[in-house]
Amino acid sequence: MATETDQATAEISSFQTDTTTRESVLLWVDDHLKWLMTLPAVFILFALTFYPLVRAIQMSTQQFLPTGTTFVGVQNYVDLMSNDAFLNSLAVTGKFIGIAVGVEFLLGFGIALLLNKKIKLRGLWQTLILIPMILSPTVIGLIWRLLYAPNGLLDYIAAPLTGGANVGWISETSVALYSVILTDIWQWTPLVVLVLFAGLQSVPDDVREAAIMDGASVRQRFLHITLPYLKSLIVLVLIIRLVDALRVFAKVFILTRGGPASATNVISMQMYRTAFRFNNFGEASAMAVSLLVLVLILAMSFVKIANVEFGS
Template identity: 35%
Template sequence: MTAHSDRKITVSDFVDRHFHWLALAPAVIFLLLLTVYPVVELIAMALSTITFERASEIWSFTPGENFQQLLDDDIFRIALKNTAVFALVSVLIEVFFGLGLAILVSSTGKSKGFIRTVLIIPILMPPVAIGSMWKLMYSLDFGVLNQAITAVGLPPVNWLGSTSLALLSVVIVDVWHWTPFVFLILFAAVEAVPSDVVEAARIDGASNRSIIFRIIIPLIWPTILVALFFRTILAFKVFDQIFLLTSGGPGTSTEVVSLHLYKVYFQQNDLGYGSMLSLAVIAATLAFIWVAHRAGRFVRAKDA
């Protein structure tokens, strides 16, 4: 009886001492199964050539072949450049408009709640609906944009079929879609700016321009960096809009990394090289996160 009680007390003490590890164990196991194992499998695929014969996979260990193909892939370099241009231009425009809308809506009265609700409608729409809607608007023959242009006597514009305009046209769609997301982040930050600081500046004779550039923006600068950070990562992974609007064309003028990955995996069925491309994208994303983290630490240290 005593031995049984001692054993129960020992087990109870063990659970009490290690409860935090036992509570985390399911989450850790779940994380390993859904994250670590796929990454290991991806690395193994990137170092192999995978072919299909008689409904079965045949793996050949060729560690240098896929990497050499990555170095020789001209389309990947074009896609990487297009992705960088797309992300840089669209995110900067979105932050600019999002900040302007946040400051403007914050200065309104009781209607700010209604205006905020209307402005977030684009981010609530499914990407397929957005792509279909804008493709109709960009139509060369009956799109509403070309109808407005021809109504004033100008020739119609081939928005999605011109190599010089296609990427810009996709950027416009992305700005329309994601500016409300940036607006929501920055609007919360602007609303959190102490009103007594702004009122004191007005009493001292500060203009609206001075209040914006010398008080509001410096106070919400960390939030602006967060918005830049998140939107850049999301913009770097863009796929649905370009797939629906241009499919990477005309030529390779709108080819982006995610679309190139899709074509390598599902159209060319090159799983080994597709995995190597995925590792390259992951490495580029991690490098950006590291640089953004260092830049954020520098800004915080400078403000301090």
């Protein structure tokens, strides 16, 4: 192979001496194209994802002192087990994910079903509900900060129920987490709507019509025709939302900074505080690795589904 190239280069160079280097470089590039084209992507992902991961595992076995680091083995992990703030953040995250993703899915599914009827201006409607998905979580946090403000719009709307007293949407310990959840529902329900609507549209008309001809009831058609067509998209949208909800940060950072007390202290907020407020990089890394294990399980199930359902 190499000799062939060399011969070709030699032949060319005997005719056009001034383009020799250029030609041979181009030939070399074409010969190695399949590696050269993937190299930048693989290198960047390796250097900025896999290497930091290895470092995270290494750092999770260290204690960071102003004088340097010392190896402490699994001590950071052991400490996590009795770290109330960390355990609380797991519970808060679990509650956040459970309620937010659950409501987004049910509400989104319902609206997708409504949208699947003959609706005028459907395209425009779909475009408009995209808006919350593309906004910066920072901007969304600020929007809802404004709505949740004392004497703000939501206090005005709730006034008939509260008798005019401010609810304290993000300052009351028992309410704050639900307010953060509501913000997430506002942002992500449209995604569920649009994905599941696309799934509903993929149910072939003739299958649906044949079922109607055969006298299948609405319930039967939903269970035996619509649901099987939607199954993979339902799983997909649930996993996307689950993984995204697991790493919610910006909304909480802007709305509550994890407070009041630690009512909205989700896991990324807890890690941020541990590492960058208390400079406890070792314990924060141990949290990161634990979180990663959780996400890996979810991601692997996604890859498996993606392989089965969408793989080539």
